[in-house]
Each structure stands twice: as structure tokens, then as C-alpha cells.
Amino acid sequence: MMIRKYSLFTALALTLFSALAQAGSEQLEIRDAWIKQLPPVVPVRAGYVTIVNPGTTPLRLVAASGEDFDRVEMHETQTVDGTMKMLRREFFDIPPKGSLRLQPGGKHLMLFDPARPLVAGDKTEIELQFDDGGSRRVPFEIKP
Numbered sequence: 001m002m003i004r005k006y007s008l009f010t011a012l013a014l015t016l017f018s019a020l021a022q023a024g025s026e027q028l029e030i031r032d033a034w035i036k037q038l039p040p041v042v043p044v045r046a047g048y049v050t051i052v053n054p055g056t057t058p059l060r061l062v063a064a065s066g067e068d069f070d071r072v073e074m075h076e077t078q079t080v081d082g083t084m085k086m087l088r089r090e091f092f093d094i095p096p097k098g099s100l101r102l103q104p105g106g107k108h109l110m111l112f113d114p115a116r117p118l119v120a121g122d123k124t125e126i127e128l129q130f131d132d133g134g135s136r137r138v139p140f141e142i143k144p
């Protein structure tokens, strides 16, 4: 009986340890997800979010999609020759023990052709996909 209890405990401990050591996208902390409200005539929206990677494995955000949008791209606003430009990115890095911040004036999700008017207080789900094959559905709040 003692041996059985011990081996069960060992198995549990090993499972927990391997889950912690693996530190894949399921452990990412995703917060401050929001979309700036714009007049309905504007065909795009910008989405912002902070993704914290508590693990030791580098991860990448590689795609995003949402039922309320035709398509979602990853963009970065940069000043090129004195002009602000949005450059399309194939991925955003989420460094180990670090974070990825999408915020106004920098990296953002470009959300094309909203299917419904999104006004302050509304929420819409965006699915974020990571390079380890994991994905997360995140509610984004519309803010003025």
C-alpha cells in the first residue's frame, strides 16, 4: 500500500513537473484585450492585447481570426522616412519570461470588415494561434 501511494505521488509529481517544464502556449497569460471603437463606415479595426510568457520556451503568435471579421492580419506601425506606415508581419515573438504587447502606435491586430457594428462595451472573440500548435479564444472588449 505504501509503495502504491508513493508511485502514484511520483507519477503526479512527474506529470506536474513535465507540464511546467514544457510551458507551451496553454500557459500564456493573456490580458488587456481590447479593440478601439471606430465609426461604422471605417472598414478596419485595430486590436490590442498583452501576452505574457511565464515559461522558458520562446513562443510565437502566428495567426489570428474572429467570427466578426473577414480576416485578421498582424501589423506593426513604424515610421519610415518620416511617414507612419503599417507593415504586415508573419508572426510576433513572445520571449520566454517576457511578454508581447500589442498597443496603439506599435504592433497590433488589423481586423478587416467587421460583420456587425461593434460599440463600446461589446465583446468579440478572437482566436489566437501559436507556433506550438496551441490556440486560445480571447474575448476582446470594444473601448471608446
Ligand SMILES: [Cu+2]
Pocket (backbone or CB within 6 Å): 075, 076, 086, 108, 109, 110
Ligand atoms: Cu494595421
